[in-house]
Structures are given as C-alpha cells and as structure tokens.
Amino acid sequence: MVAVSGGVDSVSLLHMLSEATDHEIIVAHFDHGIREDSAEDAVLVASLAEKYGFEYETQKVALGPQASEETARYHRYAFLRNIANKHNAKIITAHHGDDVIETIAINFHRGTGWRGLAVLDSDVFRPLLHLSKADLVKYAQQRKLVWREDSTNSSDKYLRNRLRPAAAALDTDVKRQLMALRSQQLESKKQIDTHIAALIGEGPNYSRYFFTHIPPQVALECLRYVTRAKLTRPQLERALLAIKTASSKSSYQAGAGITFDFTTRNFSFSLLK
Numbered sequence: 001m002v003a004v005s006g007g008v009d010s011v012s013l014l015h016m017l018s019e020a021t022d023h024e025i026i027v028a029h030f031d032h033g034i035r036e037d038s039a040e041d042a043v044l045v046a047s048l049a050e051k052y053g054f055e056y057e058t059q060k061v062a063l064g065p066q067a068s069e070e071t072a073r074y075h076r077y078a079f080l081r082n083i084a085n086k087h088n089a090k091i092i093t094a095h096h097g098d099d100v101i102e103t104i105a106i107n108f109h110r111g112t113g114w115r116g117l118a119v120l121d122s123d124v125f126r127p128l129l130h131l132s133k134a135d136l137v138k139y140a141q142q143r144k145l146v147w148r149e150d151s152t153n154s155s156d157k158y159l160r161n162r163l164r165p166a167a168a169a170l171d172t173d174v175k176r177q178l179m180a181l182r183s184q185q186l187e188s189k190k191q192i193d194t195h196i197a198a199l200i201g202e203g204p205n206y207s208r209y210f211f212t213h214i215p216p217q218v219a220l221e222c223l224r225y226v227t228r229a230k231l232t233r234p235q236l237e238r239a240l241l242a243i244k245t246a247s248s249k250s251s252y253q254a255g256a257g258i259t260f261d262f263t264t265r266n267f268s269f270s271l272l273k
Contacts, residue, residue: 001026001057001089003080004048006041009094011048011147012136013128017092018052025054026087030079032072033062034152041148057083069158074256095126098133098168100182101175102160105167109159117178118185196225205266212244227269230256243267 002017004010004027017025027049031038042058049056059079063072084091100120107116120126128136140147156162170178200206200222211219220236223243231239235255242252242260246267252260260269 001028001080001084001087001091003028003030003076003091003093004045005029005150006044006148007094007150008140008145008147009096009128009133009136011145012140013092013094014048014052015140015143015145018054025052026083026089027052027054027056028080028083029056029058030076031058031060032067032075033060034065034067034072035150037151041150044146044148057086069160091124093124093126094128094136095120096128096131096133096136097175097179100129101170101178102164102167104178104182105163106159109163117181118189119182121186121189192221193225196222200226204268206268208243208262208265208267211240211267216240227254227256227258228271230258230271 002010002014002025004014006029014025014027017023027045029042029045031042039060042060046056046058061075063075080091083089103119104117107119120129139145152158153161200210203226206226211222214222219240220233223236223240224231227236227239231254239252239254239258239260242254243262246252246260246262248262248264250262252262254260254269257271258269260267
C-alpha cells in the first residue's frame, strides 16, 4: 500500500513501483483538509491509480489550516494503518534522504538524546532513503511525470520548513556521517528493545513498583518501549510521574490516544483505535 500525497516524491515512487511486476499495489491518499485546494491532490492521485490500474483508497477530513504537523501526521497514519490492516498490506512511503536529515535537525533543535538520530524507524517500508529530493525531482522530470506542489511546504508555520534551508546547506560529508550515525543508533535501539522486552515482558499489566524503583532514565526507556514510542519525552516523564503517584482505580490520559489505568500494584494502558 503506497501512501501517495500527489507531491513529486510519492508520484515518483508510484511510477517506480508501476514498473515492478512482483507486487500487488494499493494507492492510498489522505486529504487532511488543511489547504483549500487539497481536493485537487486527490483528483491527481486517483487519476494515477486509474492510469496504472491500481486499487485506490482515500479519506478526507477537515483538520483546518491551523492543524499542526503532528496532528496531521497522527490522522494520516491512523488512516494508512487502517487501510493496510484492511488489505493485509505493507505500508510504503516516499521518504528520502533529505527527510532523514531534516528530522534529525528538528530533533537537535528541540533538544534530543541519542534517539534523536534513530529517526524514521517503524514497520513502515521506506525504499527511497538512499536518494535525495533532487534525485526524485530529476527522475520525475526525465519521465515527464505530473505532480502537485504543496503550498504549505513553503510556510514558516512549520518548524521543518524553517529548518529545511539549514539542513540542505550541510556539507555532503556531514550528511553522510549523519546517515551512518542513524544506522548505528537504529541498531542500538533494536538491542535495547530486545533487552527491555526480556526485562518487563509483553504485558498487558506492568508493575508500578518496578517502574518506581528503577533509575528514571531506564524507566523512561522501558515506558517508551511499552507505549510503542508514541509519546514525546515530556509526555513520558508525566506518565512516569502518574505511575508513581496515581491512586488505585484511576486513569491518566497521556496523549497520542494513550490512556493509563491503575490498580494498587499495576498499570495497563490502551491505545485509541
């Protein structure tokens, strides 16, 4: 299942996949309703799906122009995962190397630990990380592909856009080193997650005593693991405080659709479907 926004990145990815014959392709388009002209993106993507003979899935919501990048991402991936589950499909996105560098820059700007380098790590398949934005534009131009430019990509409202020029200006060797560091940290993350899984088990109930008495940094790593990395560090810190102090039979809304429920000895949590 290919996430296609209508921009040059995903249009290029879709064209590449159209030339591969060993996959069954589903095109998925999510209209956030942030821009007034977003319906034209959906028209383009639907026409591409028809052109290539691919099944098409779409959804439109009305988040409005004030929606944050985080809100838009949350709703987009909720849609993508729902459609992927429906078709038992693998999600593929058109993230490229410049996206990696920009995301690392955002994490550095906000203040990050080592995980700020281990970006774009999930069950989503991203086959274009070895390419740059310029590579994809060149690919599309050479094949006379048609795409749409998202006007919000030039808006200073979004931190990513404000940091993009500085990230793009980084020396090629620096970018290469950051990509190498990302690979190292992703491997470290896998090893840490393996140890955490063996330490705390797979739930659904977890010991409040355990989380209260281990070092705070270890507790945050364990909590990040059990919540599937859906919470920010401040949210994790507040959730850990709730684990330590909440009364029995109470609940705590941690954010990102996660609710913690407490007994005297244990806690469990639920994810918003």
